[in-house]
Amino acid sequence: MDTGKSMITAAVLVALPVLAGANLVPNPGFEQEKNEGWRYGGVFAGAKGFVRVTRNESAAGKQSLQFHKEGGGGAQIFARLKAPQWNNAQNATIHLSFHYKGRNGIVFVLFREAGTRKQLKDELGRNASVSYLLKETAEWMPFSRSFKVPQNLLRQSPLLDLQFQLWGQGDLYLDEVSVTVESDGKEPAPKTVSPFGYLKVYDVPSENTLPPLRGLPFQYGEKDGVLTRDGKPFFYTGNSTFGGGQYVPETIWLARLLNYSMVTLDWGLSLYPQKVGDTLEIRYADPASSVSMFRELARNGLVVEHDTGNAAFIYSPLKRFLKDFPQLGDFLTSTSHFYSYDHNTEIGRRIHFNGWKNRYRYLKGFPVMATEIYNELGYTPTHERVQKGFREFAKKKYGMLAEANKVWCMDFKSWDAVFPPHLSPDILPGEGSFGFRKQMKRKYWQMNYDWLRYTQLDLISGLTEMKKQFRTVADSPFMIDWRGHGGTDSDGYAAVDPDLLNTVSDINGLHTGYYSYDYHGQPADEISVVTSLTHNVMHFDFVASNNRKVTINPECIVGWTTTPGSNLESMKRNSFKNFAGEWKFRLEPDRSGMEKGYFKPGFDDSEWDVMTVPGCWDETARYRDKKGIGWYRTTFTVPARLKMDYEDGSRRFCLYGKGVAQKGIVWINGVKIGEPKGWETLYKYDISPYLNYGGENQITYLVDGSNYANGLRFFVFVLPEDRINETRLLEKRDYASLLWSHMMHGVSGVVIWHWDSPWRPFMAELNREIANVSEIAMPASRNRKAKVAMLMPFLYFRGLPSQLV
Structure with missing residues (x-):
């Protein structure tokens, strides 16, 4: 077929x-x-x-x-x-x-x-x-x-x-x-059970069996929208552990060496499920051992940002019991990001509550910067409760089904039949539904915006009840880590409305990365400049100008500079061919093309299809949601005069590219030169010995498309090595810009995730410098008389319309 x-x-x-x-x-x-x-x-x-x-x-x-x-x-x-x-x-x-x-x-x-x-x-x-x-x-x-x-x-x-x-x-x-x-099975005798008859959730003790925790060696607090230290405004910086209680050396000694003032401790809910007969029992491990870490951090003057929100479905211990207890599907959801247990159900909230109670019997009264209820929350539930809830939301908004159909450009025959098309894992499972959600915002955008608004309201209603329960066992600030640096109306990150979130959060957890461009002497291009401004500061400006609560960035991932558009244009001009365009393409179910010689220069690809590069084949109309092995072929020429440069060693010529999803192999003139891998990974190979100077050269990629968004994603260049504008590790100047941009735009602290190496000796000096000016700069950044003009609502920056209701 x-x-x-x-x-x-x-x-x-x-x-x-x-x-x-x-x-x-x-x-x-x-x-x-x-x-x-x-x-x-x-x-x-x-x-x-x-x-x-x-x-x-x-x-x-x-x-x-x-x-x-x-x-x-x-x-x-x-x-x-x-x-x-x-x-x-x-x-x-x-x-x-x-x-x-x-x-x-x-x-x-x-x-x-x-x-x-x-x-x-x-x-x-x-x-x-x-x-x-x-x-x-x-x-x-x-x-x-x-x-x-x-x-x-x-x-x-x-x-x-x-x-x-x-x-x-x-x-x-x-x-x-x-x-x-x-x-030949026997029909079971009917029996009446409670809603959770198959599930037994054990309570956790309330008593604290440990000696009292000693607090910080200074007075920690907050005032007028900024964090303080001994009553004065203070900008907190820190790093993160690996999570799950697996601490690493930089948790304490390196943090202190680099003058950090806070640390994120990632420790989940510690639940332990076990099947006992026809019942699933959920118990909670005693977290007493983790309390010693809080004690040591406080002794070393490091404030804890406590992350309990690592509840991704892939890590949920309950998922392995779905076969035996399919009823778990009533509250256990796999389609959201770092979210597993439906917080709008009694059992979903109970699972979280027991985790908080278990931890804060030891920590209540201890100075914690915030308790991160959810980490990097993306809310995209799909189960029956939210489907019914959406229908009720639509009935209330439109009254008559005919009116709803008119707005949605649909033809539902009854309210019971109303169903957002992107919630269709049965036809487009897993990564297929990812592609279909992207279609949803284009083809069914009217219904998509109603669905988005419903999920925004549904999220907040449950969080409101969660906070009430949280306050009975804990006294630390209640915080949701929400993404401010990306996301579109086809994902769940946009379901976190910052204005609604302000009604329940005690502290703003605005999670965003940081773009640091190196223009390598080229004029800055407009897109990179605008991106840098909107990404690095305007998210913070919006939050700072719309509420008076403290804002921190609980996860700022950094490591390398970002290639600006001007550098890409420069490399495109110096490349022996503009590879952005149509390539010969063939999609096959396996790697048999290697035996057929698809990578050889003389192979006849005249009957192959064509595919535009850069791009993802499974997002095109012809190959939508198709997995497999993708083959790309094209040719280019290299001037004959450059052979002398190669032979005398004065120049090298390289294949330089970014993004082969999910992984691949690349050949030049039939010679395998490398195996690039990763959506956004840069790769560079010296291909000088394999080029045909003065003639045609053939380049072939094999791309293993086993997930979604498969293909050659960003760019491909063949050019002299001295014309490559490479990225580099962030330097002192980049980190200085990061810290000052945060502080001067209303942020009181940032947790830096070093994706290269946490050893940055210059951070000690930078942290001292910013601490010396924070007493003056931080209040000024929250001064209402120095407002930042926001000419459009926050969601506009994520590609959404200004009116959702």
């Missing part, structure tokens, strides 16, 4: 019960007005066509589902039900039947994991699925098939994903869809 073709998809995700006879497909004949159980995703990626209920054709009843498509792109429709337990079944058979009419149809049946909706494997390690091509027919034709459930899935309570797809052009009609299941 040619997976490069465009398609329109209808999907039903149904649960597998243990008794035969009942049809699991909601509204199988498409006769119900509400279409209850179906979710409509809509046409996307520029498709011309539709998927809709029609009265023009039907196999039975009055209506059927019609697919019609011209050109590329696609659309989708699906439903989702929870899976019950298999109840010890030894065998199970699925019976599928329906009527259809038309051409280019195909039906898939895939097994997915209940909690994550990832596709499951069969006993041989293959994707557990079946598919059938539908024979073209001008008349209604019945279709039926039966197949066994793989034995290894009988203990997993999987979901059954039933998909109908239209490939190519034309029409396809579907009616009377049926899915039934036969199994």
Whole structure:
């Protein structure tokens, strides 16, 4: 099957019960007005066509589902039900039947994991699925098939994903869809349980069994929007540990040597889940051992910024229990950034509360700069609670469904069918949904902004309740680390509205990096200058001018200078070819192209496709969301006169580039010269010996596209080494600019994450210098009489409209 073709998809995700006879497909004949159980995703990626209920054709009843498509792109429709337990079944058979009419149809049946909706494997390690091509027919034709459930899935309570797809052009009609299941499992006796009957969360002790902690050797505090030391304004600088309580040497001794005044301690909630019979028990490890670190930091005059927010799903200890307890999916979510437990549910808040109570029984009254509830929060929930919440939000805003459809340019048949198309991990799982969310803001931007506003409000309502609980066990400032340096309306970072966050946060945790450009003597280009200003200072200006609370930067990642646009233009002029343009391209499922000689100069690539560089092939219409091995080929010439420069050693010639996602191999004239790797990684190879001076040269890239955003992402140059404007490690002058830019724009402290090396001996001098002026400079930076003009709302800098409601 040619997976490069465009398609329109209808999907039903149904649960597998243990008794035969009942049809699991909601509204199988498409006769119900509400279409209850179906979710409509809509046409996307520029498709011309539709998927809709029609009265023009039907196999039975009055209506059927019609697919019609011209050109590329696609659309989708699906439903989702929870899976019950298999109840010890030894065998199970699925019976599928329906009527259809038309051409280019195909039906898939895939097994997915209940909690994550990832596709499951069969006993041989293959994707557990079946598919059938539908024979073209001008008349209604019945279709039926039966197949066994793989034995290894009988203990997993999987979901059954039933998909109908239209490939190519034309029409396809579907009616009377049926899915039934036969199994030899026994139906369990009904029983009444509490909402968390399967889950037992143990309380934690309240008593402090350790000696009292001694405080800092100075009076720490805050006044008039700035942090203080012994009552005077003071700018705090610091570094971070590795996290999870794994401290490193610079946590104390190097921090003190470099005159740092604060340290971030990353220590999560310390929960410990364990399956006991039919129950999942959650206990909490005693964090007494970590308290000694707080004591030592205070003894050395270092204030702690306490990060408890490392709750990324990938690190959640609960995720491995989803197969046995699919009910965890009611509050355990995998689609947000550093966020796992739905804080708008009782159990989600209880998990956090127990973690705070466990820690602050030892720390209450101890001077902590802030407790970071969430780290680098990106809020993109997708589970059932938020779907229902969004419908209620839309009902309240629009009143009538017709009005909502008009604004959204959609055609939902009922409020129960309302569903934002980008929440479709079943059709576009994992990295596919990342690409589809990007389409969402272009194709369905009206609905996307409503969804964004709903998540902003939903986030704050839960945080308000969390703070009330936090205050019963802790007295440190309540803080959310939110990203100010990036993000768009297609990700969850924009769901953190700083104005709303101000109503619950005691301290602003504005997480942003720092751009430091080195122009190498070239005139500064406008884009780099504007980027430097907006990225490095305007985020802080907005916060400082809109509230009077203290602002810190809890994570400022630095290491190397950024290549400005002027330097890129200079290298482009000096490159032997402008490689930004069309390359020959081929996408294959494996690396067999190496055996076929794709990298050899004489290989005939005349039948290959073309791909624009720089860019990502899986974000193009033809190859959208496609993984595989991407091959890129192009040619260039090198003047013959330069051979003398190479031979006498006066010049070297290099391949210089940035960004091969996810990793790759590069050949020059059939000779392998390197294996670049990483989205934003720079690479440089001396290719002087392999060039054909005075003739044509051939360059080939193999790119392993195993994730998303795959391809040659930024730039490729072939040029003399002395014409390369390379990045460099940040120097004293760069760090001075970083510290002063923070302080003079209303920030009271910054935690520097050195991604190269934390050994920066000049930081001791810089920290002393800034401490000497902070008493005067910091109050001036928060002086309301010296306001910074903000001519547009903060979200405008993230590409969002000024009005969301």
